[in-house]
Amino acid sequence: MxxxxxxxxxxxxxxxxxxxxxxxxxxxxxxxxxxxxxSISVHRKEIYEQIQNENKEAAHSGDIxxxxxxxx
Amino acid sequence: xxxETRHFGRLEIEDDKVITFEEGLPGFEKxxxxxxxxxxxxxxxxxxxxxxxxxxxxxPEASFVMMDVLMVMPGYNPMIEADEIASLGEYSPETFFVxxxxxxxxxxxxxxxxxxxxxxxxxxxKKGKQIIVSNEDYAIRYHIFEELKKMK
Numbered sequence: 001m002x003x004x005x006x007x008x009x010x011x012x013x014x015x016x017x018x019x020x021x022x023x024x025x026x027x028x029x030x031x032x033x034x035x036x037x038x039s040i041s042v043h044r045k046e047i048y049e050q051i052q053n054e055n056k057e058a059a060h061s062g063d064i065x066x067x068x069x070x071x072x
Numbered sequence: 073x074x075x076e077t078r079h080f081g082r083l084e085i086e087d088d089k090v091i092t093f094e095e096g097l098p099g100f101e102k103x104x105x106x107x108x109x110x111x112x113x114x115x116x117x118x119x120x121x122x123x124x125x126x127x128x129x130x131x132p133e134a135s136f137v138m139m140d141v142l143m144v145m146p147g148y149n150p151m152i153e154a155d156e157i158a159s160l161g162e163y164s165p166e167t168f169f170v171x172x173x174x175x176x177x178x179x180x181x182x183x184x185x186x187x188x189x190x191x192x193x194x195x196x197x198k199k200g201k202q203i204i205v206s207n208e209d210y211a212i213r214y215h216i217f218e219e220l221k222k223m224k
Binding site: 048 | 175
């Protein structure tokens with residue numbers, strides 16, 4: 001991991017087309033701005049991890065036959 | 073080609089049925105080739121068109137049950153940026169389909185569907201991607217049991 005220290009208003013370039021801007025700092029919270037092409041998805045890490053975990057659970061999912069019985 | 077599937081055993085699938093997920097799926101980044109299967113036994117039943125199976129060719133265990141949520145929740149309206157699905161090819165409502173991954177726990181009353189991260193497939197180009205939508209009110213784990221029961 002590369003660690004850089006930035007002040008409010010300063011930026012980081014990731015590759016050629018992603019920019020991370022420090023918009024503000026308040027106590028423990030940092031407000032970050034992300035400038036990136038719309039083709040690149042940007043999400044809070046927790047959401048991404050939740051989706052990873054949900055996919056892993058889904059891959060080992062249970063009995064679809066029981067679900068279909070519901071519809072009868 | 074032959075595919076080992078979790079739900080249907082060994083199947084013979086035409087090569088042109090393979091759907092490419094260039095980025096894999098979150099949690100399954102190495103799984104880039106999938107096939108979309110239906111259960112033949114669903115034909116002419118209430119389940120027809122409702123349940124689909126996304127089977128990884130790269131990992132036989134990576135098999136996902138998916139639901140066509142619009143059949144159960146006609147108001148489902150995931151907000152997807154055009155640019156996010158640009159890599160799947162030119163958009164057309166006739167060739168782009170949305171499915172949602174289902175988690176079936178031991179107690180099926182806790183059946184949940186991931187409304188927050190639908191699977192988008194361009195049937196024409198055979199490309200797919202899981203998209204995290206910006207809708208605030210769609211849950212990763214939406215309990216759809218009640219709606220499903222109401223369907224019959």
